[in-house]
Amino acid sequence: MSKRNKISLSVIRRLPKYYRFLNHLISQDINRISSSKLSEITGLTAPQIRQDLNCFGGFGQQGYGYNVAELKNQVASIIGINKSISAILIGIGNIGKTILTHLQFESMGFKINGVFDNDSLKIGANIAGFQIMDVNYLLDFCSINNPTVAIICLPMSVVGDIVKKLVNNGVRCFWNFSHYDISVEHSNTIVENVHLQDSLLTLCYRVNNQEN
Amino acid sequence: MSKRNKISLSVIRRLPKYYRFLNHLISQDINRISSSKLSEITGLTAPQIRQDLNCFGGFGQQGYGYNVAELKNQVASIIGINKSISAILIGIGNIGKTILTHLQFESMGFKINGVFDNDSLKIGANIAGFQIMDVNYLLDFCSINNPTVAIICLPMSVVGDIVKKLVNNGVRCFWNFSHYDISVEHSNTIVENVHLQDSLLTLCYRVNNQEN
DNA sequence: TAGATTGTTAATCGATTAACAATC
DNA sequence: TAGATTGTTAATCGATTAACAATC
Numbered sequence: 001m002s003k004r005n006k007i008s009l010s011v012i013r014r015l016p017k018y019y020r021f022l023n024h025l026i027s028q029d030i031n032r033i034s035s036s037k038l039s040e041i042t043g044l045t046a047p048q049i050r051q052d053l054n055c056f057g058g059f060g061q062q063g064y065g066y067n068v069a070e071l072k073n074q075v076a077s078i079i080g081i082n083k084s085i086s087a088i089l090i091g092i093g094n095i096g097k098t099i100l101t102h103l104q105f106e107s108m109g110f111k112i113n114g115v116f117d118n119d120s121l122k123i124g125a126n127i128a129g130f131q132i133m134d135v136n137y138l139l140d141f142c143s144i145n146n147p148t149v150a151i152i153c154l155p156m157s158v159v160g161d162i163v164k165k166l167v168n169n170g171v172r173c174f175w176n177f178s179h180y181d182i183s184v185e186h187s188n189t190i191v192e193n194v195h196l197q198d199s200l201l202t203l204c205y206r207v208n209n210q211e212n
Numbered sequence: 213m214s215k216r217n218k219i220s221l222s223v224i225r226r227l228p229k230y231y232r233f234l235n236h237l238i239s240q241d242i243n244r245i246s247s248s249k250l251s252e253i254t255g256l257t258a259p260q261i262r263q264d265l266n267c268f269g270g271f272g273q274q275g276y277g278y279n280v281a282e283l284k285n286q287v288a289s290i291i292g293i294n295k296s297i298s299a300i301l302i303g304i305g306n307i308g309k310t311i312l313t314h315l316q317f318e319s320m321g322f323k324i325n326g327v328f329d330n331d332s333l334k335i336g337a338n339i340a341g342f343q344i345m346d347v348n349y350l351l352d353f354c355s356i357n358n359p360t361v362a363i364i365c366l367p368m369s370v371v372g373d374i375v376k377k378l379v380n381n382g383v384r385c386f387w388n389f390s391h392y393d394i395s396v397e398h399s400n401t402i403v404e405n406v407h408l409q410d411s412l413l414t415l416c417y418r419v420n421n422q423e424n
Numbered sequence: 425t426a427g428a429t430t431g432t433t434a435a436t437c438g439a440t441t442a443a444c445a446a447t448c
Numbered sequence: 449t450a451g452a453t454t455g456t457t458a459a460t461c462g463a464t465t466a467a468c469a470a471t472c
Binding site: 246247248258262263265266270272273274275276277278 | 451452453454455456
């Protein structure tokens with residue numbers, strides 16, 4: 001908390017990892033951990049862990065280390081897991097359906113408030129407790145409910161158009177599963193991309209060039 | 213190609229992005245591009261693009277730029293898309309099923325040679341043209357077929373055990389959708405992680421801390 | 425107190441950007 | 449040839465690591 005200056009994206013991207021391992025430690029009934037022990041299990045270096053955590057405050061104690069439960073709560077609150085960010089999901093294809101049924105949004109700081117598709121066969125159907133709405137109703141829905149985040153599970157052909165409309169209607173944050181580069185087109189947005197294809201191609205390179 | 217020294221992971225991770233945008237340019241019938249134009253559409257800087265590409269050879273021409281089709285072919289061959297890496301997929305839950313049906317492995321340098329699950333209701337069933345095999349047959353399958361890559365779509369509770377067995381049977385490369393940290397436990401492995409939960413929590417932080 | 429481990433500054437390392445000579 | 453743009457070196461910037469004084 002406290003005087004949080006400019007936290008670099010590198011640090012931010014490690015926070016979920018800390019959170020993950022701290023939960024794991026709790027499930028093992030370990031209630032105290034040093035940065036060097038944490039280093040062993042996470043593969044990060046001990047000074048990096050200490051420096052990362054110190055961006056947000058001094059959670060440790062000299063000579064003792066960190067209290068696992070306390071640190072986990074601190075990290076949870078830094079990430080904002082206790083909040084409830086309003087989100088919509090657009091596109092109930094393979095990926096959209098999987099995301100919706102597989103992930104526990106509510107334990108990760110989000111609340112899904114609407115689910116959209118353009119397929120008349122899907123509209124009205126129920127999936128994971130959500131009734132799929134007609135994408136034609138999307139903008140009306142946005143002006144009424146002002147969702148903060150849109151989860152984009154759309155094919156490349158339609159994503160540009162829909163994202164543009166969303167941005168024009170005040171949606172600025174995206175969890176993007178499409179190949180479309182939202183942040184290039186729309187500068188004032190916050191985007192997390194999950195580019196499965198890029199990940200697979202990166203693996204392709206690394207497997208084919210193992211001598212490196 | 214040529215004298216490929218130590219290519220940094222930062223550069224490698226941008227290769228799929230170049231490949232993606234080059235394909236997009238081709239579909240728009242654009243056959244020539246400068247690094248500064250490429251910079252505009254990708255959001256990367258022009259010197260970075262030139263420097264990245266020059267890790268692998270001089271594909272451009274002074275005063276002209278890059279030939280799109282040629283550069284795309286070069287990048288494809290650098291990544292190794294023309295190869296056919298033998299892969300198996302383990303765990304046909306939500307994510308496993310989606311991966312298998314949604315992605316075109318063969319156009320990304322891979323060939324799926326086996327699909328495994330431990331659920332007797334699923335074993336023998338057909339999914340996306342693959343007959344699901346009993347995970348008990350996994351190690352026999354590995355010693356006979358020597359797959360290069362294992363795609364891990366397993367829950368946390370079983371992943372450690374199965375990965376260990378795979379490593380002991382010669383599998384060293386992983387596309388990992390689980391929360392398990394393979395490379396920490398097994399040092400001599402190549403792992404690409406898709407941590408959906410980490411991605412979502414990163415978005416959570418960024419949405420909650422927009423002033424940064 | 426002595427031992428352990430943090431918090432934090434300084435040093436190093438690597439990646440990005442700037443600049444420009446080479447050259448198409 | 450003149451204009452454009454690469455390839456490449458040097459400068460900058462940021463992130464990681466090393467080191468150690470502070471302190472529990």
